[in-house]
Amino acid sequence: MTSSIEHFEQALYAKREKIFPRQVHGLFARWRLLGVIVLMGIYYGLPWVTLGDRQAVLFDLPARKFYIFGLTFWPQDFIYLTSLLIIAALALFFFTALAGRLWCGYACPQTVWTEVFLWIERKVEGNRAQQMKLDKSPWTARKLLIRGTKHFLWIALSLWTGYTFVGYFTPIREFGLAVLNLSTGPWETFWLIFYGFATYGNAGWLREQVCIYMCPYARFQSAMFDKDTLIISYDADRGEPRGSRKRGIDPKSAGLGDCIDCTLCVQVCPTGIDIRNGLQYECIGCSACVDACDEVMDKMEYSRGLVRYTTENALEGRPAHVLRPRVLIYATILVGLLGAVGYSIASRVPIGLDVIRDRNALYRETAEGLVENVYTLKLINMDDHHHRFRLSASGLEDLTLKLDHESIEVPAGQVREFSARLQIDPVDLKKASNEVFFELEAINNVALKVRESARFLGPTGSR
Amino acid sequence: MSREYGPKSQLRLAVLWPPFLVSGVATVLAFVMFDPLPLLANTDLAALSRLQADSIGLFWFWLITTASSWLTCCFQRPPGQREHTAVNA
Numbered sequence: 254m255t256s257s258i259e260h261f262e263q264a265l266y267a268k269r270e271k272i273f274p275r276q277v278h279g280l281f282a283r284w285r286l287l288g289v290i291v292l293m294g295i296y297y298g299l300p301w302v303t304l305g306d307r308q309a310v311l312f313d314l315p316a317r318k319f320y321i322f323g324l325t326f327w328p329q330d331f332i333y334l335t336s337l338l339i340i341a342a343l344a345l346f347f348f349t350a351l352a353g354r355l356w357c358g359y360a361c362p363q364t365v366w367t368e369v370f371l372w373i374e375r376k377v378e379g380n381r382a383q384q385m386k387l388d389k390s391p392w393t394a395r396k397l398l399i400r401g402t403k404h405f406l407w408i409a410l411s412l413w414t415g416y417t418f419v420g421y422f423t424p425i426r427e428f429g430l431a432v433l434n435l436s437t438g439p440w441e442t443f444w445l446i447f448y449g450f451a452t453y454g455n456a457g458w459l460r461e462q463v464c465i466y467m468c469p470y471a472r473f474q475s476a477m478f479d480k481d482t483l484i485i486s487y488d489a490d491r492g493e494p495r496g497s498r499k500r501g502i503d504p505k506s507a508g509l510g511d512c513i514d515c516t517l518c519v520q521v522c523p524t525g526i527d528i529r530n531g532l533q534y535e536c537i538g539c540s541a542c543v544d545a546c547d548e549v550m551d552k553m554e555y556s557r558g559l560v561r562y563t564t565e566n567a568l569e570g571r572p573a574h575v576l577r578p579r580v581l582i583y584a585t586i587l588v589g590l591l592g593a594v595g596y597s598i599a600s601r602v603p604i605g606l607d608v609i610r611d612r613n614a615l616y617r618e619t620a621e622g623l624v625e626n627v628y629t630l631k632l633i634n635m636d637d638h639h640h641r642f643r644l645s646a647s648g649l650e651d652l653t654l655k656l657d658h659e660s661i662e663v664p665a666g667q668v669r670e671f672s673a674r675l676q677i678d679p680v681d682l683k684k685a686s687n688e689v690f691f692e693l694e695a696i697n698n699v700a701l702k703v704r705e706s707a708r709f710l711g712p713t714g715s716r
Numbered sequence: 717m718s719r720e721y722g723p724k725s726q727l728r729l730a731v732l733w734p735p736f737l738v739s740g741v742a743t744v745l746a747f748v749m750f751d752p753l754p755l756l757a758n759t760d761l762a763a764l765s766r767l768q769a770d771s772i773g774l775f776w777f778w779l780i781t782t783a784s785s786w787l788t789c790c791f792q793r794p795p796g797q798r799e800h801t802a803v804n805a
Contacts, residue, residue, distance in 0.1 A: 314747075314766050314767050315765060328748050328751065331749055334744070334745070334748055335745075338741075423767075438767070440767050441767070443771070467729070
């Protein structure tokens with residue numbers, strides 16, 4: 254009987270040779286490690302940060318309020334979320350045009366979590382050779398124990414990841430207590446397990462298959478490439494003809510290039526490709542092969558950079574251009590958008606006013622012969638302080654605003670609904686439909702004011 | 717190096733996976749814009765909490781987008797071709 258793991262590998266998606274990436278040391282590996290530590294630190298740490306008496310970053314779905322440090326966003330601030338998504342996409346375009354798949358190699362959660370899972374795998378199973386030997390060996394008690402330990406650690410980390418994920422949407426400390434008491438809500442439990450399972454599956458089992466088959470970015474990123482985009486490439490002119498040789502021999506005298514064909518670049522590759530076959534879409538630009546080859550070149554006392562970050566133009570001996578139209582265009586739009594969003598958030602007025610005209614009657618006439626329109630106003634105080642507001646109306650001459658109360662009080666983070674009536678002498682009414690404005694101002698803070706337009710309807714023309 | 721593909725499983729994931737990505741984004745956008753509670757207030761689903769409604773919304777989006785994705789796979793094949801080998805080519 255074939256082992257269940259082998260069967261899984263075969264059936265899940267595509268027939269695949271299992272990849273055991275060899276550990277790599279070097280400059281870029283250190284950069285990636287830094288990325289892993291910083292990003293993981295942010296992901297696992299952020300929900301535990303408190304600001305005042307609440308979680309600093311919390312997307313409170315039940316209350317529909319989104320806390321990001323000092324700022325509280327409401328669904329009315331939808332535009333910021335949209336802008337954020339557009340900025341993220343543009344930033345991805347910009348960095349891809351400039352430096353290729355930086356995102357894939359250093360910052361993508363798939364890469365980052367896979368690194369952590371690989372680290373656990375190495376701690377439990379040993380180095381690449383030991384892992385391969387264990388994989389081929391029959392199912393002994395020892396193998397069961399080692400594999401069991403690995404999966405136990407993977408699952409534990411995955412569940413912690415799922416727990417952290419839910420902690421962004423529900424206060425993480427209370428959720429922790431609920432988990433300990435086994436009293437979590439059904440959907441929280443579902444998301445904890447779902448996200449945990451996704452982490453376990455993606456970083457433990459699927460790994461490079463996510464990048465090759467499932468990632469949409471991997472499919473369209475080449476559209477952002479040009480001949481000046483930074484890529485990882487093997488210098489075939491320098492390396493070929495490849496071949497093994499004794500150390501100290503002058504390669505030219507033996508009719509060889511600089512590549513000693515040690516295949517370390519293949520062994521370290523997390524997607525299992527041979528960089529020497531040229532640019533391939535499986536390459537996630539992680540530069541493990543660069544580090545591996547540099548180490549070998551050092552040992553051979555050849556100069557580094559047989560596999561290196563370079564550009565197509567540079568490889569062909571043409572001058573490289575960093576500032577190209579597409580880079581400049583992406584950069585300009587990106588900076589413009591960032592500036593606009595930054596300004597807009599900085600000058601955001603944390604109150605909102607929605608005006609809804611009474612739908613039942615277009616207008617009515619009062620006993621005094623005035624034309625009256627009725628509105629429902631919704632006042633949202635998105636600020637962290639209690640405020641008292643004054644309302645006024647303008648837009649037509651001699652327009653009178655009738656309210657049940659002089660001023661409207663709204664506690665911090667609350668919504669108040671009230672009705673308002675506008676009255677006017679029909680003599681002053683020139684058109685059937687007129688634009689009027691409601692102006693709302695906080696009595697204790699004049700900087701807090703908004704103006705909202707509405708329609709005022711009346712009989713056609715004046716009498 | 718040639719790879720052999722399992723067309724069936726690949727087709728299944730190709731139908732299911734992109735809809736999941738899209739419905740994730742759609743869910744966030746939709747429920748930030750619309751509060752599910754007033755929308756459901758006069759229906760049989762009025763008892764749902766926001767978290768429940770949002771979660772069901774995700775799966776609802778996933779169902780719809782999967783239907784669209786599945787149709788794309790169906791139409792991708794030239795008419796008249798009988799066997800299920802859309803991705804096998």
